[in-house]
Amino acid sequence: MPVTPFQQRVYDAVALIPPGRVATYRGVATRIGCGSPRAVGQALKHNPFAPRIPCHRVIASNLTLGGFMGHVDGPAVRRKVRLLEGEGVRFVDGRLEDSARLHDFGRM
DNA sequence: AGTCGCCACGAAG
DNA sequence: CTTCGTGGCGACT
Numbered sequence: 662m663p664v665t666p667f668q669q670r671v672y673d674a675v676a677l678i679p680p681g682r683v684a685t686y687r688g689v690a691t692r693i694g695c696g697s698p699r700a701v702g703q704a705l706k707h708n709p710f711a712p713r714i715p716c717h718r719v720i721a722s723n724l725t726l727g728g729f730m731g732h733v734d735g736p737a738v739r740r741k742v743r744l745l746e747g748e749g750v751r752f753v754d755g756r757l758e759d760s761a762r763l764h765d766f767g768r769m
Numbered sequence: 770a771g772t773c774g775c776c777a778c779g780a781a782g
Numbered sequence: 783c784t785t786c787g788t789g790g791c792g793a794c795t
Binding site: 665668698699700 | 788789791792
């Protein structure tokens with residue numbers, strides 16, 4: 662699957678997320694100049710750079726986990742939480758415990 | 770090339 | 783919680 666410039670922007674933005682922090686689809690979308698977080702989610706679900714892009718650091722703006730590897734629920738999401746917890750980002754009841762872990766791309 | 774449907778979301782009601 | 787709207791990509795026509 663050919664990678665579109667749009668996806669490239671998404672992957673680049675996500676790759677800029679430092680460890681121990683998470684970004685929201687909204688933040689990434691705004692960062693890349695896209696008002697649609699849905700497009701970001703779609704780009705990430707394609708994930709041509711699966712292990713290369715820390716897509717597990719991307720969560721929904723409502724502090725929910727969102728999805729992972731094309732799964733909205735299941736072992737993949739569980740793995741996602743485990744990865745984030747390994748970086749210091751703890752989740753409670755499927756939600757981000759510390760909202761301060763949200764990475765600011767510099768929104769406005 | 771134009772149109773329809775899909776998506777891991779967001780905001781509004 | 784439910785519904786509509788936005789933006790973009792894939793597939794079909």
